[in-house]
Amino acid sequence: STTFPSPDQTRILTIANQKGGVGKTTTTVNIAAALATHGLEVLVVDIDPQGNASTALSIDHSTGVDGIYEVLIDDYDISEVVAQSSEFETLKCVPATIDLAGAEIDLVSKVAREMRLHRALTKYLEEQDEAGQRVDYVLIDCPPSLGLLTVNAFVAAREVFIPIQCEYYALEGVSQLLKSIQMIQQHLNQELWISTVLLTMYDGRTRLSAQVAEEVRTHFEDQVLRTVIPRSVRISEAPSYGRTVISYEPSSSGALSYREAAEEISLRGIKNG
Numbered sequence: 001s002t003t004f005p006s007p008d009q010t011r012i013l014t015i016a017n018q019k020g021g022v023g024k025t026t027t028t029v030n031i032a033a034a035l036a037t038h039g040l041e042v043l044v045v046d047i048d049p050q051g052n053a054s055t056a057l058s059i060d061h062s063t064g065v066d067g068i069y070e071v072l073i074d075d076y077d078i079s080e081v082v083a084q085s086s087e088f089e090t091l092k093c094v095p096a097t098i099d100l101a102g103a104e105i106d107l108v109s110k111v112a113r114e115m116r117l118h119r120a121l122t123k124y125l126e127e128q129d130e131a132g133q134r135v136d137y138v139l140i141d142c143p144p145s146l147g148l149l150t151v152n153a154f155v156a157a158r159e160v161f162i163p164i165q166c167e168y169y170a171l172e173g174v175s176q177l178l179k180s181i182q183m184i185q186q187h188l189n190q191e192l193w194i195s196t197v198l199l200t201m202y203d204g205r206t207r208l209s210a211q212v213a214e215e216v217r218t219h220f221e222d223q224v225l226r227t228v229i230p231r232s233v234r235i236s237e238a239p240s241y242g243r244t245v246i247s248y249e250p251s252s253s254g255a256l257s258y259r260e261a262a263e264e265i266s267l268r269g270i271k272n273g
């Protein structure tokens, strides 16, 4: 049996790693789905112009659909652009359209350009609170860069969640990521801390995966979840059906491991970093 307690206050996690293809989006949507399956209120914010999280959750993000771009650039409220998942009753998503590709540049001339997501999210979470519909988890899926979109995500969040692929050069770029987080802590968001690290695409047959896992556990210690996500065909094919592996193949090792990782996250609660 599993326990997914509701947190005392909304937890806001930014899923970040400036390397592409490490499992950020896969982790975002599957953790979100696992939490929602247990009745927790979850909001996914897709802040990657690729819109892969929107796709995996089957949320319309075609050109012309209002989404995170309008929130960041045109001062829309999140409540005006948020979409309901058709599959999970307690899961909502702010979609990203390809327009977002221009946002890095369009943001530059905006007032408080690093704070725009923070402001919009704070307003939305307060509205939800007042309506008696408190959000338990916000998961922000970042693009593979440390530009203004990711900065907005860091400023809006309390926790950083770093997926690390069990591959060669896994820790490459991590020092740059840590420096960027330190800069945010010093200047924009003192409360930000790295709460969670998850090993993804683990291949139990290779020595390499075990070596990477050991290296990451040495580096990050307690922040690393005990659960590792195996390399799994089911995980990689689910998005092409607009599904998460949680619902697409609930009994697969991929679904099981993401549910376990979500349970670990929920049991850890909010600690001070």
Ligand code: ADP
Pocket: 019, 020, 021, 022, 023, 024, 025, 026, 027, 052, 144, 200, 201, 202, 229, 230, 231, 232, 233, 235, 236, 237, 239, 254
């Ligand atoms: P990112 O968001 O960091 O760029 P993705 O989550 O999109 O990374 O993952 C990159 C690719 O790897 C995608 O095609 C995804 O389906 C695949 N993938 C992610 N996790 C796994 C896994 N555990 N097993 C197999 N394929 C995976």
Ligand code: MG
Pocket: 024, 025, 026, 048, 052, 142, 143
């Ligand atoms: Mg992605």
